[in-house]
Amino acid sequence: MSASSILVVGSLAYDDIRTPVASRDSVLGVAASYFAMASALYAPVRLVGVVGDDFRESDVARLAKRGVDMSGLERRRGGSFRWRGTYDFALDTAETINTDLGVFGGWRPQIPAAFADSKVIFLANIDPEIQLATLQQMSAPTLVALDTMNYWIEHSRDALLRVIGKVGLVSINEGEVRQLVGKLNVARAAREILALGPRAVVVKRGEHGATLYLKDATFWAPAYPIEEVVDPTGAGDTFAGGMLGYLASQPRIDDAALRRAVLHGSVCASFAVERFSVDGIEAATRADVERRHDALLDLIRP
Amino acid sequence: MSASSILVVGSLAYDDIRTPVASRDSVLGVAASYFAMASALYAPVRLVGVVGDDFRESDVARLAKRGVDMSGLERRRGGSFRWRGTYDFALDTAETINTDLGVFGGWRPQIPAAFADSKVIFLANIDPEIQLATLQQMSAPTLVALDTMNYWIEHSRDALLRVIGKVGLVSINEGEVRQLVGKLNVARAAREILALGPRAVVVKRGEHGATLYLKDATFWAPAYPIEEVVDPTGAGDTFAGGMLGYLASQPRIDDAALRRAVLHGSVCASFAVERFSVDGIEAATRADVERRHDALLDLIRP
Numbered sequence: 001m002s003a004s005s006i007l008v009v010g011s012l013a014y015d016d017i018r019t020p021v022a023s024r025d026s027v028l029g030v031a032a033s034y035f036a037m038a039s040a041l042y043a044p045v046r047l048v049g050v051v052g053d054d055f056r057e058s059d060v061a062r063l064a065k066r067g068v069d070m071s072g073l074e075r076r077r078g079g080s081f082r083w084r085g086t087y088d089f090a091l092d093t094a095e096t097i098n099t100d101l102g103v104f105g106g107w108r109p110q111i112p113a114a115f116a117d118s119k120v121i122f123l124a125n126i127d128p129e130i131q132l133a134t135l136q137q138m139s140a141p142t143l144v145a146l147d148t149m150n151y152w153i154e155h156s157r158d159a160l161l162r163v164i165g166k167v168g169l170v171s172i173n174e175g176e177v178r179q180l181v182g183k184l185n186v187a188r189a190a191r192e193i194l195a196l197g198p199r200a201v202v203v204k205r206g207e208h209g210a211t212l213y214l215k216d217a218t219f220w221a222p223a224y225p226i227e228e229v230v231d232p233t234g235a236g237d238t239f240a241g242g243m244l245g246y247l248a249s250q251p252r253i254d255d256a257a258l259r260r261a262v263l264h265g266s267v268c269a270s271f272a273v274e275r276f277s278v279d280g281i282e283a284a285t286r287a288d289v290e291r292r293h294d295a296l297l298d299l300i301r302p
Numbered sequence: 303m304s305a306s307s308i309l310v311v312g313s314l315a316y317d318d319i320r321t322p323v324a325s326r327d328s329v330l331g332v333a334a335s336y337f338a339m340a341s342a343l344y345a346p347v348r349l350v351g352v353v354g355d356d357f358r359e360s361d362v363a364r365l366a367k368r369g370v371d372m373s374g375l376e377r378r379r380g381g382s383f384r385w386r387g388t389y390d391f392a393l394d395t396a397e398t399i400n401t402d403l404g405v406f407g408g409w410r411p412q413i414p415a416a417f418a419d420s421k422v423i424f425l426a427n428i429d430p431e432i433q434l435a436t437l438q439q440m441s442a443p444t445l446v447a448l449d450t451m452n453y454w455i456e457h458s459r460d461a462l463l464r465v466i467g468k469v470g471l472v473s474i475n476e477g478e479v480r481q482l483v484g485k486l487n488v489a490r491a492a493r494e495i496l497a498l499g500p501r502a503v504v505v506k507r508g509e510h511g512a513t514l515y516l517k518d519a520t521f522w523a524p525a526y527p528i529e530e531v532v533d534p535t536g537a538g539d540t541f542a543g544g545m546l547g548y549l550a551s552q553p554r555i556d557d558a559a560l561r562r563a564v565l566h567g568s569v570c571a572s573f574a575v576e577r578f579s580v581d582g583i584e585a586a587t588r589a590d591v592e593r594r595h596d597a598l599l600d601l602i603r604p
Contacts, residue, residue: 222522
């Protein structure tokens with residue numbers, strides 16, 4: 001059984017991270033990086049992103065070593081996207097200290113001709129107009145998923161709703177889905193998103209797991225319990241990587257596969273949060289994933 | 303198969319509840335009331351509590367109609383326990399506007415001789431010294447469970463830890479277990495409680511469900527998804543009622559039964575929050591419970 005090809009389009013950043021316990025400067029940050037490190041455990045991954053002069057060759061090499069096709073990486077004059085953030089003691093929400101978009105600002109992804117036939121597409125968090133323009137460059141995707149964030153919900157809600165109408169899967173966190181729909185009840189909010197077109201909405205609940213909303217069913221996945229969260233940055237992108245990676249490895253993307261995929265998302269995210277930057281998911285092997293996947297199944301065995 | 307008898311010892315209050323949507327005054331409040339309404343769906347329930355002159359005969363009759371043995375209800379000169387609270391828009395945490403313990407203050411439960419042989423005991427939220435004194439009046443319980451609250455964790459931590467060492471199951475919410483152990487990580491905190499003696503710790507996570515921690519396993523139960531929460535008061539006590547009710551109905555209280563019991567707790571709590579006071583759980587039948595139980599199983603079917 002051969003896996004479908006995955007395309008991820010998104011940022012590659014350098015982050016300065018502060019937590020109450022430790023700090024790291026200029027570490028590889030969201031979003032395509034985390035996604036690719038996870039999804040490449042399951043299927044061939046192609047990455048389209050942009051970086052500046054300051055981007056380390058060694059970071060490109062790390063992704064290439066994981067098997068990620070980095071030939072779609074644009075290098076431009078200027079600085080890479082940089083984000084500086086601080087987490088409080090609960091390690092759940094980040095306070096942004098500074099964002100410098102660098103060459104990522106105003107970037108319009110050009111999908112290389114060799115990537116246009118990719119089957120599973122992840123449109124990482126970026127201006128929804130750009131997500132839409134990117135999507136139009138794809139020839140015949142079987143599943144397109146998108147992530148977003150509160151900024152676009154506030155500033156580009158109409159464009160975001162338009163692109164949501166064209167994708168198969170929306171990956172969104174609890175606060176964002178409430179904000180997007182203007183409803184406190186997450187199940188209701190997710191149903192409204194489904195009504196726009198997607199076949200699946202995955203609501204990420206952090207340490208509480210994730211919920212998959214399908215037209216006729218709901219699946220409640222636990223988070224893999226981590227006793228020592230070090231850095232939650234990139235958890236959502238890694239989640240999406242595990243989920244789409246698993247789906248790309250399956251012969252059919254049906255509802256049953258979607259349910260199982262959410263568990264793989266949970267597992268991959270659990271590796272990401274155990275270390276700073278992509279270090280945790282980079283160190284995870286497919287065997288590690290299978291072990292945690294079995295443990296998750298046991299967590300929900302009635 | 304005949305069910306074991308359940309004894310609940312705890313308060314019967316009158317609540318004034320404010321939510322952003324509606325209000326109710328002098329409605330039957332926590333804790334033994336909610337617990338009994340749920341557990342009586344599964345097994346014979348005996349209630350020990352205290353009320354004042356103002357307590358309505360009709361509220362006693364509602365519980366008796368459910369099959370609850372009310373012969374252990376003490377009536378004293380004075381007012382019943384009264385609580386006035388307000389919920390914010392998220393309907394998760396209550397702000398206490400006023401508490402008047404009334405005849406509940408200083409009450410020392412006397413367990414009627416006819417109740418001393420009860421098999422499954424629920425020590426609802428009350429001074430842990432009183433929980434301990436109550437426990438000593440029981441002849442041969444097979445399972446004792448307790449609930450508590452932040453007040454006792456702050457003011458009677460040592461006594462609380464002592465009584466925890468003597469019970470089989472601790473039902474506690476996420477914030478409380480963190481506070482009790484002084485650890486942010488819930489899984490770690492729950493393990494520390496298990497080390498004190500109980501065979502099971504159930505951490506209630508509100509709309510995120512509940513987690514059962516056993517010595518060698520963990521079970522992650524979803525909440526039954528409610529699209530319109532009306533009043534979360536008593537959800538935890540109703541949860542405990544469903545859980546212990548189910549356990550009392552089983553031939554053996556083993557780990558498998560404990561896992562299934564948490565699902566019954568979730569289901570019963572879902573009925574409680576759909577209406578003010580005990581109205582929601584009072585209206586639920588065993589058939590209603592079974593339908594939601596099946597739906598919960600479907601929610602976690604991988």
